[in-house]
Amino acid sequence: MNKEAFLIDLEKLCAAQGIPGFEGPVAEVLRGCFQRKAIETRIDKIGNLVAHLPGKGPRVLLVAHMDEPGYLVRKILPDGFLQLERVGGAAWNALPGQHVLIGTENGAIPGVVGMTPPHIAAGNSPADLGRLFVDIGVRSQALAQSLGVEIGSPMTCKPVFQVFHERVAAKSLDDRAGCALLVHLAEELAGTELPCDLYLAFVVQEENLLVGAQPVAYDLQPDWILGIDATLTYDTPDLGNVYSDLSLGKGPAIKIMDHIRGRGQGFISHGGLRKHLERLAEQENIPLQREIATGISTAAAPLPFVQAGFPVAALSFPLRYSHSPAEVADLEDLAQALDLIKAAVRTPWNG
Numbered sequence: 001m002n003k004e005a006f007l008i009d010l011e012k013l014c015a016a017q018g019i020p021g022f023e024g025p026v027a028e029v030l031r032g033c034f035q036r037k038a039i040e041t042r043i044d045k046i047g048n049l050v051a052h053l054p055g056k057g058p059r060v061l062l063v064a065h066m067d068e069p070g071y072l073v074r075k076i077l078p079d080g081f082l083q084l085e086r087v088g089g090a091a092w093n094a095l096p097g098q099h100v101l102i103g104t105e106n107g108a109i110p111g112v113v114g115m116t117p118p119h120i121a122a123g124n125s126p127a128d129l130g131r132l133f134v135d136i137g138v139r140s141q142a143l144a145q146s147l148g149v150e151i152g153s154p155m156t157c158k159p160v161f162q163v164f165h166e167r168v169a170a171k172s173l174d175d176r177a178g179c180a181l182l183v184h185l186a187e188e189l190a191g192t193e194l195p196c197d198l199y200l201a202f203v204v205q206e207e208n209l210l211v212g213a214q215p216v217a218y219d220l221q222p223d224w225i226l227g228i229d230a231t232l233t234y235d236t237p238d239l240g241n242v243y244s245d246l247s248l249g250k251g252p253a254i255k256i257m258d259h260i261r262g263r264g265q266g267f268i269s270h271g272g273l274r275k276h277l278e279r280l281a282e283q284e285n286i287p288l289q290r291e292i293a294t295g296i297s298t299a300a301a302p303l304p305f306v307q308a309g310f311p312v313a314a315l316s317f318p319l320r321y322s323h324s325p326a327e328v329a330d331l332e333d334l335a336q337a338l339d340l341i342k343a344a345v346r347t348p349w350n351g
């Protein structure tokens with residue numbers, strides 16, 4: 001992987017605002033990336049962006065999601081403060097004191113999420129989303145509205161992109177790092193002869209009930225599908241690898257199973273396709289963790305059950321502090337994920 005070029009694209013992708021239903025800015029960045037190599041893209045009726053790299057062999061669909069969890073303005077108070085509703089599993093407990101951006105027709109409006117100063121707060125009581133409020137520096141509801149803020153305006157944290165020694169911290173690495181991997185896969189493969197007919201889908205509304213990817217699978221009828229998304233790690237002092245050994249810096253993870261209890265959402269990778277990927281990782285000397293995680297799901301989850309069904313597996317990159325404004329990923333994990341995806345395209349599974 002050309003890490004420098006990858007980081008430039010990743011920063012642009014993470015900076016774009018794209019909560020479920022508002023992914024347009026992310027699609028625009030992606031379209032610009034694909035134009036560099038004149039790779040054909042199209043956007044379907046619900047906003048999914050699909051890139052095509054023609055080749056001879058099985059039809060292969062790789063999927064990453066464009067959206068990020070975030071917030072909608074649900075109420076504008078008479079004194080100009082904004083109240084919020086959550087979209088997807090955004091970490092609202094990380095909001096107090098954050099700089100945020102509210103999307104409007106006139107561009108993004110900056111604001112901050114208010115909090116009671118520690119001088120006044122009786123203790124460190126946890127935040128309650130219903131009581132959080134955003135201050136955009138205006139004195140009245142009418143002024144807020146004149147800036148273009150309305151009920152339903154999307155809000156995300158202000159992007160901060162920090163490259164550490166071997167790692168990167170940003171909002172929405174889930175799943176913009178997956179998007180950036182597919183962009184750089186296409187950059188490396190463009191103009192080469194492919195042993196498969198390759199489609200790259202950047203889908204909407206994963207964070208909202210995982211619905212976005214289904215029309216793409218229905219439309220393309222691929223022979224198999226691989227989803228690329230973030231997974232949780234358990235290697236921090238608060239979690240201590242008690243539930244799982246999934247860690248940052250130990251390579252990408254092949255998803256065995258995930259599940260969100262109580263929501264009826266879950267995914268199990270297709271056994272044959274998963275074993276093919278595991279064999280490729282071994283041949284290519286790519287370290288591969290095995291992922292069993294609860295509390296998460298992924299855009300690929302409903303795809304085995306579209307129409308007559310498709311073989312689907314999921315490859316994950318480990319991510320700390322998921323859905324917070326400061327997610328952390330490891331650049332070597334991402335480079336190794338790209339190597340494995342490349343191997344899967346060059347030696348496609350034939351069922």
Ligand SMILES: [Zn+2]
Pocket residue numbers: 065174175206229230298
């Ligand atoms: Zn994700």
